Amino acid sequence: MSIIFLDIDGVLVTMNSVSPFVFDPKCVKKLNVILKETDADIVVSSTWRVIEPIERLIKKFKVEGVEGRIISITPVLNGDDNSRGNEIAKWIQENNFKGKFIVIDDDSDIEPFEKVWVQTTWENGLTDSNVEQAIHLLKG
Numbered sequence: 001m002s003i004i005f006l007d008i009d010g011v012l013v014t015m016n017s018v019s020p021f022v023f024d025p026k027c028v029k030k031l032n033v034i035l036k037e038t039d040a041d042i043v044v045s046s047t048w049r050v051i052e053p054i055e056r057l058i059k060k061f062k063v064e065g066v067e068g069r070i071i072s073i074t075p076v077l078n079g080d081d082n083s084r085g086n087e088i089a090k091w092i093q094e095n096n097f098k099g100k101f102i103v104i105d106d107d108s109d110i111e112p113f114e115k116v117w118v119q120t121t122w123e124n125g126l127t128d129s130n131v132e133q134a135i136h137l138l139k140g
């Protein structure tokens with residue numbers, strides 16, 4: 001079993017989305033390629049998880065056409081150590097996860113996971129080269 005720690009804004013929601021709450025269909029298609037190729041599960045690391053309970057996230061992903069499984073969300077840390085990377089590290093520790101994983105995010109506060117970081121942008125969201133990198137990291 002492998003995992004994608006998935007951000008939403010700057011990955012699936014981009015500058016080209018019709019609203020800040022609508023996924024960019026181009027990016028959904030690209031995520032689906034990764035999911036199909038790797039059979040990875042999704043753990044949502046986006047701040048969307050603070051606003052939306054996981055059931056709503058699951059429903060939203062389905063409505064937007066994501067063909068994958070959201071299995072969890074990362075914990076929300078407060079204080080000085082509340083970086084995305086620390087939240088992911090905490091999830092891995094709490095779940096005693098030993099498998100392969102990647103982090104897809106447009107923000108860089110993903111330390112110490114730089115080596116498995118697929119960096120996207122607000123302008124483009126997920127791109128073909130991101131897809132290639134993600135599949136390589138998860139299957140390589």
Ligand SMILES: [Mg+2]
Nearest residue numbers: 007009010106
């Ligand atoms: Mg983001």
